[in-house]
Amino acid sequence: MSMGMLLDKAITVIRKDFLTGIRYRSAFLMTGVGIAAELAAFYYLSRAIGPSFRPQGMGYFPFLLVGTGFYTFLMMGINAFLSSVQEAQQSGTLEVLMTSRTSPSTLIFLNALSGFSRNAIRFTIYLIAGLFLLSRVSLGYANLAAGSVTFILSLLIAAALGIIAAAVQIGTHKGSAVMWLFGSVGWLMTGTMFPTSVLPKPLLWMAKLIPVTHCLDALRYSLLGGSSLSGVAREILILAGFSAVLLPAALWMFSYMLKRARLQGTLSFY
Amino acid sequence: MGGIVFESVSKMFRHRPALFNWIGNERSGASIALENVSLNAAPGRILVLLGPNGSGKTTTLKLISSILLPDSGRVLIGGADTKTDSVHARRQVGFAVANERSFFPRLSARENLDFFAALEDIPRAQRPKRIAEVLESVDLMDAADTLVMKFSSGMYQRLAIARALIKDPAILLFDEPTRSLDPASAMQFWELVRELPRQGKTVLLASHNFAEAANVGDSVAVLQHGKIVGRRDIRYDSAEQLRSFYFHVTGEVKVKEKEEFLLVAGA
Numbered sequence: 001m002s003m004g005m006l007l008d009k010a011i012t013v014i015r016k017d018f019l020t021g022i023r024y025r026s027a028f029l030m031t032g033v034g035i036a037a038e039l040a041a042f043y044y045l046s047r048a049i050g051p052s053f054r055p056q057g058m059g060y061f062p063f064l065l066v067g068t069g070f071y072t073f074l075m076m077g078i079n080a081f082l083s084s085v086q087e088a089q090q091s092g093t094l095e096v097l098m099t100s101r102t103s104p105s106t107l108i109f110l111n112a113l114s115g116f117s118r119n120a121i122r123f124t125i126y127l128i129a130g131l132f133l134l135s136r137v138s139l140g141y142a143n144l145a146a147g148s149v150t151f152i153l154s155l156l157i158a159a160a161l162g163i164i165a166a167a168v169q170i171g172t173h174k175g176s177a178v179m180w181l182f183g184s185v186g187w188l189m190t191g192t193m194f195p196t197s198v199l200p201k202p203l204l205w206m207a208k209l210i211p212v213t214h215c216l217d218a219l220r221y222s223l224l225g226g227s228s229l230s231g232v233a234r235e236i237l238i239l240a241g242f243s244a245v246l247l248p249a250a251l252w253m254f255s256y257m258l259k260r261a262r263l264q265g266t267l268s269f270y
Numbered sequence: 271m272g273g274i275v276f277e278s279v280s281k282m283f284r285h286r287p288a289l290f291n292w293i294g295n296e297r298s299g300a301s302i303a304l305e306n307v308s309l310n311a312a313p314g315r316i317l318v319l320l321g322p323n324g325s326g327k328t329t330t331l332k333l334i335s336s337i338l339l340p341d342s343g344r345v346l347i348g349g350a351d352t353k354t355d356s357v358h359a360r361r362q363v364g365f366a367v368a369n370e371r372s373f374f375p376r377l378s379a380r381e382n383l384d385f386f387a388a389l390e391d392i393p394r395a396q397r398p399k400r401i402a403e404v405l406e407s408v409d410l411m412d413a414a415d416t417l418v419m420k421f422s423s424g425m426y427q428r429l430a431i432a433r434a435l436i437k438d439p440a441i442l443l444f445d446e447p448t449r450s451l452d453p454a455s456a457m458q459f460w461e462l463v464r465e466l467p468r469q470g471k472t473v474l475l476a477s478h479n480f481a482e483a484a485n486v487g488d489s490v491a492v493l494q495h496g497k498i499v500g501r502r503d504i505r506y507d508s509a510e511q512l513r514s515f516y517f518h519v520t521g522e523v524k525v526k527e528k529e530e531f532l533l534v535a536g537a
Contacts, residue, residue: 005391012388016377023376023417092372099335099365100389101437103357107389262339265283265303265332 009102010110017114031122039130042068055195056217058224065130066220067192073123074158074212075183080115081162082175084108089169089270098267104258105251108166112159146222146229146236153239154215160246161211163254171257173270191216211242273472274317274334274441276309279343281329281496303329305496306343313440316463316473318483318504320516321493327476330493331443334474335365348440364439366430366447375419379410379429382418383436390437404432407462409455423450431459442466444475448482460485480516484509494520 021027046061055063085108088094097107161182169175186192189199189207196207207213218235221227229236261267281304304326311317319327332338333345336352336359344351350358373382383401392400405411408428413421418429427450434442444463448456463486466473477483483490484507492500492515500519504512516522 005393008394009388012385016374016381016385019381020374020376090371092367092369093374095332095335095337096365096367096372096386096433097389098337099360099363100386101361101391102389259339262337263341265281265329265338267337 006106009106010113013110014114014117017118021118035122035126035129038068039065039126039134042130043134056220056225058220061134062131062224063220064193065127066223067216069123069126069130070154070216070219071186071190071192071212072126073119074154074215075179075186076119076122077112077116077155077158078162078165078182079179080112080119081108081159082165082169082179084111084115085166085169086175086270089173089268092268095268105163105254108163108254109159112162116155116158141226142223143226143228143231144222146227146232147219149229149236150215150218150222150232150239153236153243154212154219156243156247157211157215157239160243160250163250164246167250167254167257169270170254170261170267173266185210186212189213211239211246214238214242273313273348274309274311274474275344275346276307276330276333277344277346279307279309279333279340279345280305281326281333281338282341302496304333304340307493307496307498308343309491309498311441311472311474313472314467314470315488316467316475316486318487318490319474319476319493320478320480320483320490320512321476322478322520322522325493326496327493328445329496331365331445331474331476334441334443335363336360337365362440363443364434364437364441365443366434366445369430370421370423370426373418373426373429376417378415378417379405379421379432380414382429383432386433387436392436400436404435407435408432409458424452424455427451428455428459431462439471441472441474444473446477446479447475448477448479456482480509480513484512490515492516492519 042064043061046059046064049060051059053060085094088097098104100107102110165175165178165182167175168178189196189203190210190212191207196204196213199207214235218232218239221232221235225231258267261269280302282300282302284300307326307330309317309330319330321327329338333340333352334347336345336347336356339353339356344353345359346352347359348362350356350362352359374385377385380401383404384397387397387400388394402411402414405414408431410425410428410432413425418426421429427447431444431447434444447463448459451459460482463473463475467488473486475482475486484504487504490500490502490504490512491498500515502512502515507515
């Protein structure tokens with residue numbers, strides 16, 4: 001398939017989701033209210049804790065903001081893969097989509113891309129509103145190159161984890177269990193709301209085995225601490241390693257589960 | 271040009287009960303959906319699959335569309351094996367799935383078809399014309415810009431046919447296509463189907479409806495308990511002749527006669 005054709009499909013999928021989204025008229029308003037309430041909760045939490053608490057040398061509110069915002073962005077991205085399969089199974093479109101000329105892996109990628117785009121807009125609004133309106137933090141010294149590399153590698157890892165969740169959904173019809181595991185373990189061990197350094201040693205070691213921990217560290221250092229590419233080289237190398245292993249493994253797992261479901265006749269089971 | 275060949279195809283569905291099955295007592299074991307079925311649908315012909323519920327008609331269609339893979343035997347679509355070359359097999363097949371929920375409810379008919387057309391590699395510039403053609407062919411042009419959640423069952427059925435036609439496939443599969451259509455719409459659909467072989471397309475149609483089979487079919491294969499129990503050229507058959515043939519090969523006539531006897535006897 002040519003790049004032009006792939007781009008055309010991506011635009012069509014994003015348009016389809018956009019049209020569906022705007023036709024649920026109240027959803028936009030509720031998303032806005034949800035973001036505002038979440039920001040306010042974290043703002044008052046950081047005020048209650050006080051200015052003396054500076055994890056990783058940063059103010060607690062920006063620390064929370066980048067941690068929770070980016071963590072939610074990654075989790076929603078992972079969930080986009082899972083929900084695209086779940087929704088297609090429940091609505092009956094999965095079998096129709098599987099008979100199209102577009103390969104199943106491309107289809108799931110396109111659906112998730114649309115979900116990622118939506119979440120990226122939400123994350124940007126969340127950051128801008130939190131950093132500029134509530135805490136008046138300047139991003140003047142943020143290192144955008146390091147931030148961008150971290151962002152791209154984080155996307156690849158989230159895509160791999162999302163494909164694994166989608167494969168589990170096809171194989172066991174319970175991909176949501178993977179999301180539940182990522183979600184609950186993530187809040188505890190990735191340093192979303194507090195630095196991982198406060199964890200006991202065994203948990204700290206486990207935290208280092210979770211790629212999202214390194215995603216959050218690298219993004220905080222580059223956006224809030226102004227670290228250059230060489231400053232976050234260790235995190236970036238770790239993230240690159242995770243991507244190189246997880247992506248091919250996830251694609252292999254998805255294709256295996258798909259073939260197994262077609263043999264067992266369980267493709268549309270949920 | 272796409273023909274369909276089934277070579278000794280078997281398909282079984284295994285029931286794997288969950289943990290603690292003694293609580294819910296879910297069925298275990300396996301169901302045989304198709305057993306050693308050999309079938310040949312020549313290009314440019316209409317083959318009708320007749321059979322009672324659970325006889326294997328939908329499984330046959332799903333195997334052709336490569337949604338399912340056979341446990342044993344081969345399914346060849348225009349020479350492409352669905353197990354080893356499903357990409358080429360899939361390209362040749364259009365499956366009219368009429369499930370109302372298989373469309374995006376908050377998109378119009380035109381927007382739905384645009385989405386599915388993009389997935390079928392139809393270039394953006396050609397899509398509006400192609401969509402207009404297929405909507406016209408199923409008489410949905412007036413509802414092209416209506417959100418499909420406002421459609422009736424019959425309109426969904428016609429939209430499903432439009433979706434199957436949009437990729438211009440060599441093989442078209444229909445699963446009880448006129449189930450939700452009124453008589454006029456059903457006749458219009460039959461006309462549309464009869465036109466397809468003239469364009470070189472192979473049609474496989476699963477149905478319970480003898481009038482439909484006699485109206486559109488060139489040949490019929492009767493399925494019962496996952497096996498083919500009868501085949502026949504039906505180009506010159508009436509619905510009544512087809513009905514007699516069906517009850518003869520399935521043995522269901524005995525049940526029918528018994529029911530009629532009980533009715534007459536006032537039991």
